[in-house]
Amino acid sequence: MNGYDRRQFLKSTLLGTSGALLSLPALAHGESPSIDPTKNEKKFITRKLGKTGIEVPIVSFGVMRADNPALVKAALDAGIVMFDTAHGYQRGKNEEMLGEVLKDRPRDSFVLATKVPPEEMDNRTGEVKAGSTARAFLDKLDISLKRLKLDYVDILYVHGISSKDGALFPALLDAVQSAKKSGKTRHVGLSTHKNEPEVIQAAIESGVYEVVLSAINFKQDYYPRLKETIANAARAGIGIVAMKTMAGGFHDKERKQPINCKAALKFVLQDENVTTAIPGNTNFDHLNINMSVNTDLKLTDDEKGDLLLGQTQGSLYCQGCEHCVPNCPKGLPIPEIMRAYMYTYGYREPEMAHSLLSSLDLPEHPCSDCSQCGANCVNGFDISDRIKDVSRLTRVPVEFLS
Amino acid sequence: MVKLLVPLLVAVMMVFVRPQSASAQELVFPRLEGWKLSQEETAYNPNNLFDVIDGAADLYLEYDFVDLHIGRYSRDTLEIKVELYKHGSAVDAFGIFSQERFADYHFIDLGVQGYLEKGALNFLSGVFYVKISTIQEGAAAQQAMLLVAKAVHKRLQQSEEWPAVLAAFPAEKKKPYSEQYVAKNFLGYSPLNRAFVGSYDDGSSFRAFAIRSEGPEEAKHILKSFIEALPKSAIKRVKSWKQEIEDPNNGSIQIVLKGNYIFGVVSTEAGRNRDTFLIEFGKKLSSLK
Numbered sequence: 001m002n003g004y005d006r007r008q009f010l011k012s013t014l015l016g017t018s019g020a021l022l023s024l025p026a027l028a029h030g031e032s033p034s035i036d037p038t039k040n041e042k043k044f045i046t047r048k049l050g051k052t053g054i055e056v057p058i059v060s061f062g063v064m065r066a067d068n069p070a071l072v073k074a075a076l077d078a079g080i081v082m083f084d085t086a087h088g089y090q091r092g093k094n095e096e097m098l099g100e101v102l103k104d105r106p107r108d109s110f111v112l113a114t115k116v117p118p119e120e121m122d123n124r125t126g127e128v129k130a131g132s133t134a135r136a137f138l139d140k141l142d143i144s145l146k147r148l149k150l151d152y153v154d155i156l157y158v159h160g161i162s163s164k165d166g167a168l169f170p171a172l173l174d175a176v177q178s179a180k181k182s183g184k185t186r187h188v189g190l191s192t193h194k195n196e197p198e199v200i201q202a203a204i205e206s207g208v209y210e211v212v213l214s215a216i217n218f219k220q221d222y223y224p225r226l227k228e229t230i231a232n233a234a235r236a237g238i239g240i241v242a243m244k245t246m247a248g249g250f251h252d253k254e255r256k257q258p259i260n261c262k263a264a265l266k267f268v269l270q271d272e273n274v275t276t277a278i279p280g281n282t283n284f285d286h287l288n289i290n291m292s293v294n295t296d297l298k299l300t301d302d303e304k305g306d307l308l309l310g311q312t313q314g315s316l317y318c319q320g321c322e323h324c325v326p327n328c329p330k331g332l333p334i335p336e337i338m339r340a341y342m343y344t345y346g347y348r349e350p351e352m353a354h355s356l357l358s359s360l361d362l363p364e365h366p367c368s369d370c371s372q373c374g375a376n377c378v379n380g381f382d383i384s385d386r387i388k389d390v391s392r393l394t395r396v397p398v399e400f401l402s
Numbered sequence: 403m404v405k406l407l408v409p410l411l412v413a414v415m416m417v418f419v420r421p422q423s424a425s426a427q428e429l430v431f432p433r434l435e436g437w438k439l440s441q442e443e444t445a446y447n448p449n450n451l452f453d454v455i456d457g458a459a460d461l462y463l464e465y466d467f468v469d470l471h472i473g474r475y476s477r478d479t480l481e482i483k484v485e486l487y488k489h490g491s492a493v494d495a496f497g498i499f500s501q502e503r504f505a506d507y508h509f510i511d512l513g514v515q516g517y518l519e520k521g522a523l524n525f526l527s528g529v530f531y532v533k534i535s536t537i538q539e540g541a542a543a544q545q546a547m548l549l550v551a552k553a554v555h556k557r558l559q560q561s562e563e564w565p566a567v568l569a570a571f572p573a574e575k576k577k578p579y580s581e582q583y584v585a586k587n588f589l590g591y592s593p594l595n596r597a598f599v600g601s602y603d604d605g606s607s608f609r610a611f612a613i614r615s616e617g618p619e620e621a622k623h624i625l626k627s628f629i630e631a632l633p634k635s636a637i638k639r640v641k642s643w644k645q646e647i648e649d650p651n652n653g654s655i656q657i658v659l660k661g662n663y664i665f666g667v668v669s670t671e672a673g674r675n676r677d678t679f680l681i682e683f684g685k686k687l688s689s690l691k
Contacts (some may be wrong), residue, residue, distance in 0.1 A: 064460045067501065067582065067599075070651040071590045089458050091502040091522075115456075119537060160456045193452060198522065250450070280460055283587040284631070285653065320442070323691075 020339055042295035044079060047275040050239030052187045054111055054154065056081045058269050059294045062243060062278035066093035071281055072101045076110065078291055084213070084241070084278040085116040086159055087144045095147035105148045112150065113213070113241075115159035115191050116140045118172055126162030126194060132270040134175035141179055150304035155211050156185035162194035167202035167209070177208060187211055193244060197222065197229040205235045215244035216274065218267045218307050221379065227271060228236050234273035242268045242277040249308070262289050269293065318342065324383055334375060334383060341390040350393060350401040357394045366391050431473035431484060432557040434550065438476045446470040454485075464585045466490030466496040468529075480543060482550045485533040492528050493565050497583035499526040505579040512550075513555055513578075514562045523547040528560025569611055570686035571600040572679060588613070589652050589668065593627035600681050608669035608676070612687055615662050625659050644680065648672060656680060663687045 044057040060082035061075045072083065083102075085094050095114065102110060119136040120129035141156065156179055161167050165274060167190055176188035188312060189211030192199040196214045203209040211234060230240050245268045251257040261279070269276055281287040297309075318338035325334055343353035366387050367373065373384035393401075431441050447469050451459040454470065468488040475482040489495040496514070502524070507517035513532070516525025521543070523534040534551050536543045537599040568581050580601035587609065588597035599611045615621040629638065629645070637648040644666070654673065657666035658680055665683055667676050 062457065064457060065501070066589045067584055068587070074590070074651055086457060088455070090461070091504070093502065093504065131537075191456070193456065244452075248452075280457075282464075283590045283592045284633075285591075285592050 003009045039376065040366040044294045045297060045394075048239075049241070049275045050210060051237035052080075052155075052239055054187070056276050057294045058276050058297070059265070059290050060111075060241070060276045060278045061082065062280045063094055063098060064089070064280035065282070066090045066097040069097050069101045070100065071284065071287060074284065075281065075287055075291075076101070076105060078287070079294070079362070080291070081109075082111040082113065082154075082241075082276055084113045084115075084243075085148075087140050088115075088117060088159070090141070092147050095144055099147055099149035107150075109228070111154045112148065113155035113157060113189075113211075113346060114144050114148065114153050115157040115213070116144060116197070118166070118169065121160070121166070126160075126166055128161075128166045128169040128172065132169065133169055134171045134178060137172065137175040138179060141175075141184060152183055153185050154290060155189055156180075157185045157211070157213055158190040161190045161192050161199050164202040165390070167192075167199050168206055173208050174205060182183055189213060189239075189241075191243070197225050200226075200229045200233050200238075203238060204233055208287065209238065211239040211241060213243055213278070216240075216242040216268045216271075217245050217247040218264055219247040227273075230271065230273045240274050242274045245277050245279055254307050260306035261286070262293060263299060263306050265293050266297055266299050266303065267307055269297055270299070318379075318381070321363075321378060323375060323378050327374040327376065329370065329374070330366065332362070332366055332387065334387070336360055337362075337366075337387050337390060338381065338383075340393070341386045344390055344393065351398060353390060354393050354396070354398050354401055362391060363395065364395070417652075431471070431475075431486075432553045434475060434553055436477055437550075439473060440471040440476070442471065446472075461501060462487065462498055465494040465501075466585070467494075467498075475546075477546075480538055480546050481536060482543075482546055483535050484550060484554060485535075486554070487533070488529040489529050489531065492561070492563070493583055494585065495526055495529050495531045496565055497585050499524070499531045500582040503579065505577060507579070509579065512551060513560075515563065516551070518544065518548065523551050525551060525555065527555055527558045527562060530558055530560060531651065532558075543630075565598065566690055567598045567614060567687070568600070569596070570612065570683065570690055571610060572682050575602045575604045577601045577603055589649075591628055591631050593624050593631055594664075602679075604679075606669065606671045606674065608667050608671070608674075610665070610667050610679070610683060612663055612665040612683070615664070618661055621659055621662055621664055625657070625664050628657075629665075644677075658684060660684050661688060 045054050046057050048055045057079065059080065061072070061080050062084045062242055063072060066089070083098060085098055087095065098112070102112065116137055119132035121127065122129065123130070127372050145153065158172050158174060158176060168283065172303060179185045188212045188341070189209050190199065190203055191213035193215040200212050200214060203212050214230070216226065216230075233240060245265045246259055246261045247264060249259055249261065251259055265279055268274055279290050281290060289352045318335050325331070328334060337360070340353040340356045343349045343356065367384045370384070375383050377383050431439055433439055446454055448463055448467055451467060451470060454472075455462070455653070466489050468490055470488070471486040473483070473484045475487070484546055487495070487498070487500065499515070503517065507519055509515065509517045513525040513527035516523065521536055521539070525532050532551070532554055534547050534554070536547060557560060565583060571581070582599040584597045584599060586595050587592035593614060597611045597613045599609055601607065601609050613624065615624055632638070632647065633650055635650050639646040644656055644658045647657065651656055653670040655666060655668050656676060657664060665687060666681075667679065
């Protein structure tokens with residue numbers, strides 16, 4: 001690190017570029033401490049889920065794996081109320097495990113949400129294909145109920161919607177309304193992790209969905225627009241549940257710099273329009289950390305600093321979407337070069353950048369023949385400027401970089 | 403000297419450090435006569451796997467997911483979808499495969515292990531977990547999946563062996579198809595990783611597990627960390643060769659440290675003596691290379 005502390009470097013040089021997190025409110029309002037689990041001295045902060053009438057602690061449980069029912073039992077005992085699963089998780093093992101754990105619990109002591117996907121959907125575009133039927137959707141719900149050993153779920157989501165058309169797909173609207181009418185679910189909603197503002201707006205317009213489960217996190221560059229749409233949804237009586245609050249868990253593509261998950265969770269829950277979040281608890285340590293947010297939402301200065309670090313790194317982080325690549329006449333490996341740029345200015349690891357650049361077999365002056373760069377970045381990176389900047393490293397002997 | 407060394411260093415790096423991003427070229431789905439094949443041009447990676455399988459992606463990432471290629475075979479009204487999940491090692495691929503496998507599936511002789519269910523044929527082959535599916539029903543659709551599966555399997559050309567540690571699990575009373583590999587947080591405790599697990603029924607159900615460490619010192623450290631991570635209310639009894647733990651979260655745990663291994667049994671039923679089992683298990687683990 002050449003005597004630099006990475007975090008200190010980022011704070012000192014990039015602090016001025018991002019002030020949004022510093023102006024966070026200390027605590028959200030509108031919360032009510034109504035649940036008082038016997039094993040917790042402090043009362044949980046709870047919020048109401050739109051017009052559903054459901055009131056739950058602000059931290060719930062996204063059940064991501066089926067091999068440890070003990071974690072779910074511990075969460076129930078600790079006072080977590082809402083559990084989220086999906087028809088497709090571990091080919092149904094996840095729902096089966098939950099069914100086993102929940103069968104001995106009073107039905108009104110937990111809120112169970114599951115997600116059923118449309119019959120056919122395009123992975124890339126999110127388009128729900130024309131052949132998708134309400135019948136197939138409802139058949140899957142029946143299978144889920146059997147696995148869960150329940151007569152009904154509390155929330156039934158249409159899983160993974162990423163467009164307005166998907167949200168308003170007639171067969172899906174028919175299916176969820178039919179499920180509710182038949183008593184197989186108390187409430188209906190949809191989940192979304194792409195184009196969230198568009199999908200949430202469509203959910204409002206549908207007049208059908210009562211709950212939206214949305215990816216919400218501090219790294220979304222469209223977070224202000226998302227927050228505004230969430231507020232619109234809340235005004236329309238739609239309950240909002242947050243997922244992916246940890247933004248993938250790492251700051252970097254190499255998954256070596258973990259995000260402060262507690263800070264990230266608190267950040268999302270600062271918005272009072274978000275009723276609850278469903279972090280995955282992979283071990284008892286995580287569970288305890290997440291549970292602590294149920295009683296204390298205040299972001300510490302260190303936590304704010306960690307979030308800021310993540311935001312500033314986001315401005316260096318290439319998503320690797322490769323939209324820019326076809327427009328480069330030289331066919332340069334732009335995402336890799338952007339990664340080298342992040343190594344240099346984000347990680348302060350010029351040797352890593354040098355190593356990566358050297359392996360790419362770049363021309364000595366990669367952009368010299370182009371008067372204007374046709375490669376546009378969807379995140380607004382000045383691609384040619386960054387390439388010119390970082391490619392200079394290849395002309396520096398590596399010994400000088402250590 | 404520097405002038406001489408730098409080009410040499412760069413040249414060496416160009417040969418040996420070139421990024422291995424060519425799996426799209428390595429893994430083209432095989433063509434089948436009479437079938438139209440369409441393959442998604444780019445593979446999914448750990449950063450966008452969520453786009454395909456949503457929240458299920460988190461678990462795949464725990465098993466060192468590398469990339470995912472998707473192809474579709476179509477003929478007349480039939481469409482067969484193939485998802486090719488590549489993981490960092492054969493053990494990781496086995497791990498995620500084992501997390502999604504039910505013991506009562508209809509198992510078929512394909513790859514390391516495979517099964518054919520209504521609308522789905524999944525199999526494990528080396529570092530690949532292959533998932534084949536169709537929404538069409540009927541015998542023709544099932545046969546078509548089998549046809550595609552065999553062709554894909556042939557194309558992969560993987561070495562196909564069970565993880566060696568599983569051979570040490572005593573065979574008697576072991577439930578068929580119950581073997582698992584848990585990459586992280588076995589029993590919900592962060593010190594317990596890379597655990598092989600098998601389920602048994604000797605009148606009551608229990609699970610056996612084994613964790614192989616890099617050496618005896620690391621094994622000691624793992625065990626110590628695990629003991630420290632237990633809740634305060636856990637009851638611990640140290641015997642001469644094993645530890646007995648009543649864990650409020652998981653039930654009764656009997657755990658043994660032997661060489662590079664930490665192994666034991668977990669049961670919701672307290673107090674049952676399984677020394678004979680543990681002794682046999684320990685011997686078999688010690689005999690592994």
